[in-house]
Amino acid sequence: MVPHLVTALTGPINELEQRVLDSTPAIERWFRLEWMEHTPPFYxxxxxxxxxxKLAPVDTNLYPRGWNHLTHEMLPLAVQxxxxxxxxxxxxxxNLLVIPENHSRNTFYLAxxxxxxxIFHMAGLNVRVGSIDPAIKSPKKIxxxxxxxxCLEPVVRSKRRLGLKHFDPCTILLNTDLSAGVPGIxxxxxxxxxxxxLHxxxxxxxxxxxxxxYEEVSKRFGKLLGIDPWLINPMYAKVGEVNFGSGDGVDVLTSHADALLTRIRRKYKEYGINEKPFVVVKSDNGRSEMGVVTVRDAKEIEAxxxxxxPRSGAAKSPAERLELIVQEGVLTKxxxxxxxxxxxxxxxDRYVVGGFYRVHADRNPDEDLKIPGASFVPLAFSESAHLPQPGAKPGASAPNRFYxxxxxxxxxxxxxxxxxxATNPDAEIYE
Amino acid sequence: MVPHLVTALTGPINELEQRVLDSTPAIERWFRLEWMEHTPPFYxxxxxxxxxxKLAPVDTNLYPRGWNHLTHEMLPLAVQxxxxxxxxxxxxxxNLLVIPENHSRNTFYLAxxxxxxxIFHMAGLNVRVGSIDPAIKSPKKIxxxxxxxxCLEPVVRSKRRLGLKHFDPCTILLNTDLSAGVPGIxxxxxxxxxxxxLHxxxxxxxxxxxxxxYEEVSKRFGKLLGIDPWLINPMYAKVGEVNFGSGDGVDVLTSHADALLTRIRRKYKEYGINEKPFVVVKSDNGRSEMGVVTVRDAKEIEAxxxxxxPRSGAAKSPAERLELIVQEGVLTKxxxxxxxxxxxxxxxDRYVVGGFYRVHADRNPDEDLKIPGASFVPLAFSESAHLPQPGAKPGASAPNRFYxxxxxxxxxxxxxxxxxxATNPDAEIYE
Known part of the structure; x- marks a missing residue:
């Protein structure tokens, strides 16, 4: 199934698409050389x-969920x-032990x-699911x-290893982003x-x-392709700690948002883009109750x-000390x-194995879609649609778009x- | 498309299928360990x-042609x-240079x-086709x-490298089995x-x-699965040189065929198989004019x-000195x-990326199908059909069969x- 695309098919993005296609061998070689020096995330x-x-990644998940939205046709690629x-x-x-989120009765998550x-069974492993949820005291089939x-089974921790009863894995795969903290187990x-x-x-x-x-990567990749890295890079600023209760840091947030909006406005002008610039405010460390907030004018920060x-008295609650960033908002067309x-x-590993569209009927193109009510439409990454099709008109070919x-x-x-x-706490540092 | 299978779905092969499925993790681990010690053929x-x-490979091709029979759906796996x-x-x-067969105007082969x-372009390489056919003197688009x-282009050989005009590949992929001899180029x-x-x-x-x-591999694999390796191994005997003109070696061929038929008969008896044993006679070094001949009785060798x-006078032609083997015939059901x-x-590399059925309407189940008139039906290796489906009844699941x-x-x-x-002429030998 190829979802109907209504992306504006003119302007710089098609130039980018054409350049990406023309440079396929150089791009793939670049990735191969990167993976000689660096280790890709497991998934x-x-x-x-x-x-x-403009085309940019706005969020990179290192504990991806939603594998169930990949179609049956994409499975062989994932298995390989x-x-x-x-x-x-x-x-x-x-043996592979998968550790899921705690407390999840969400059947979408469990799917x-x-x-x-x-996927890992088909890849040839004995796979079992070990819950670190203290509420799971015996195997629970859902x-x-x-x-x-x-089947969620309670994990068994020995001094040096983690496993299940009669199941000693050599690899433990986390599918939880540990938002609640790293459990001692x-x-x-x-x-x-x-x-x-864990880091x-x-x-x-x-x-x-x-x-x-990513900024560093986009600069190097931009050089390879001969393009302005901004075309693939969302600008951002680290705000630091903000406390909406005490008001500490709100001024810093406002000035960062303002400065970023100015930078975006300049870029829009440079490229003749007639859209309203916006930034998103989000927490630096995962998701917060605040969510991802779209800001079109720095004055909105006050509101x-x-x-x-927080309501009176809760102002000193440490939960209200947010670590925030502002990020250039990227419209989705x-x-x-x-x-x-x-x-x-x-x-x-280093392979694209599938994808889907996250769709939200009630949201605007400048808003976060990762909220309840989203639906998922498989991307046509199967049937070689993520492979480039040389010769197709730029912008007009779904496979080229997906590549x-x-x-x-x-x-x-x-x-x-x-x-x-860079953030590995166990890294050896050579000076 | 899943072709309709009419394989007899009872008897030992289903036991084998069940054992293969039950042992998937052990099997995949076994392959992984093999590939730590050994290098898979490129393709x-x-x-x-x-x-x-019984289920056995009867021919292993190291220069596979027929990639065009793989479906579009299988392409992503091949590319990955x-x-x-x-x-x-x-x-x-x-840059990758592909060297095809010489003299081929066969459009199936060229497809x-x-x-x-x-495939290699999509994998991210500049790919060109270099012909070593002396008749190709300038680029020829077909x-x-x-x-x-x-586009067949004439290769350019320098003292140390082979390429095309303005195209210097680091890898040269042969798609010719060099039957006519290794060209000096x-x-x-x-x-x-x-x-x-080249070897x-x-x-x-x-x-x-x-x-x-393969006999060695089947013994080790049989041990892993706890099965008689004969269930996956076609027995064979190396006959050596035979000259049908002078009659030299015909007696050796006859006695080998006879001995092999006896061994097969014994195995059939052991397993209560009511089929007529047969052997195939074929050349040890590629294909010969003789083809692959089915022999059900050693007496047929005389005929x-x-x-x-050869006709009179040609008896001493070196072309008539055949190197032959006899191989246990495996019926196809x-x-x-x-x-x-x-x-x-x-x-x-080490991945199964697709397949097809070679079908011949005019042949018997104990005859070679690799002759003109064969047609090709894509195997349902796509859509995860080559992945095991746990829980399906043995014999009844096409995906399990294909796995x-x-x-x-x-x-x-x-x-x-x-x-x-073992046959690498450049191998260093440690004594």
Missing amino acids: SSADIRNAGF AAQAAIEKICPEAR NVAQLVR ELPNGDTV LEELYEQYLLPP AGWPMRRKSNHLHS LARKHK ERVHDGVAEPVVYMM MYGVIGRLAMVAASYELE | SSADIRNAGF AAQAAIEKICPEAR NVAQLVR ELPNGDTV LEELYEQYLLPP AGWPMRRKSNHLHS LARKHK ERVHDGVAEPVVYMM MYGVIGRLAMVAASYELE
Whole structure:
């Protein structure tokens, strides 16, 4: 199924598409050389926004969920990539333990877990799901609406290893971003491969680090292609700590938003773009109750601060000390069935293995779509649609469009790899 | 498209299928460990025969043609595998030179070349086709009935490298089995990757070496699965030189055929198989004019010798000194649209990437199908059909059947890898 695309098919983005297609061998070689020096995340996904004049990843997930939205046709690619990933990490592997989110009774989420189990089973591993939720005291089988079954089993921790009763995995795959903090049960596991590493979880990870790495990647890639890196890079600024209760930091946020809006306005002028610039305010460390807020004028920050001001007495609550960033807003001009849509690209090891459109009928093109009510339409990454089709008219070919999305997704993956290297607490430092 | 299968769905083969499925993690781990020690052929294909009671590869091709019979849906898998292969061999690669058969005006063959060019282009390489045919003196564009175009360009040989005018490849991919001999132009290329290596071509390669390696592989794999290796291994004997003109060696051929028929008869008795045993006589070094001859009784050899006796005077022609082997005949019980069919599995690097059925309406289940008049029906390897489907009834699931074919195909590939190591003329020998 190829969703109907109504992206504006003229202007700079088609130039970019053409340049990406013409440079396929150079691009693929560039990625190969990157992967000689750097280790790709075990798995990842990137939310991409195509503004017609600009194309950029706006969020890179290192614990991707939503594998269940990949179609049946995409499974062989994911399995082949999983085989490549396992072969590199632990060729002697027999057993893989998947650790899901705690407390999740969300059957959509569990369908994602079931899909991950399926992929790694097909790749040739014994796969079981170990819950670190203290509420899971005995194996719990959950039947899902799609006919799949997930069995959550309580993990067993020994001094040096984590497993299940009679199940000793060599690799542990986390499918939780550890937002609630790193549980002690996952620490000091030196004998097993714990993937992704703990510092990829939100207790340690910062979006600003990722965006910093991505900026570097986009500069190098822009040079390779001979393009302004801005065409693929969302500008950003790290605001630091903001407390809407006490008002601390709100001025810093306002001035950063204002400065960023000015920079965007300048770029729009340079390219003759007749759109209203906007920025998004979001937390630097994962998701917060505030969500992702679209700001079109720095004056709106005041109202934002008022809205999120905690009720009296709670002002000193540490939960209200937010770490924020402002990021250049990237419009999405993709539409699926009249709903505002953004492509999400899924990657396993260094390969693009599939994707889908996140669609939200009630949102605007300058708003975050990752909120309840979103639906998912498989991207035509199957049937070789993520492979370039030489000769097709720029902008008119869905496969070429998707190949370009796959390239941008992989740039985000390279950035994540840099980011994880730079933030590795166990890295040896050579001076 | 899933071709209708009419394989006898009872008896030992289903036991084997069940055992293969139950052992998926052990099997995949076994392959992973093999590939730690051995290098897979760059690409390969295996002809497989499913007798209902026995399943075995009967021919392993190291210069597979027929890539055009892979469906569009299988392309992403082939491209991903090609990326993995290139990454291992030459990550800095920009240019790949494909060398096709000489003198081929066969548009089916050229469609295969076009498909190879497409796969490696999509994998991110500049791909061009270099002909070593002395008749090709300038670039020759050939339009194919399916709309593809192949451009044959004359190769340019310098002292140390082979390329085209203004095109210097780091890797040269042969798609010719060099039956006519190794041309000097391919020799002494020490600076470029020449794949497959020259000793994989018929001037040096011997089927008996491959079958010897496969026997070893099947024993080890049989042990892993706890099965009689005969269930996956076609027995064989190396006959040596036979001259139908002078009669030299015919007696040796007869006695080998007779002995092999006796061994098969014993096995059939052991398993209670009510089929007529047969052997095939074929040349040890590629294809000969004789073809692949089915022999059900050693007495038939006499008639065979008479039939292939050269006309008077030609008896001393060296072309008539055949190197022969006899191989256990494996019935094929697969039928597609009433035609006798055998699956052919295509592999790139260590991955199964697709396959098809070779179908011949005019042949018997104990005859070679690789003769003019064969047609090709895509195997349902796409849509995850080569991935195991746990829980399906043995024998009743096309995907499980195809997963098993993929396992057998990969065993042949492991054997080819052993074979190429053992026959490498440049190998360093440690005593």
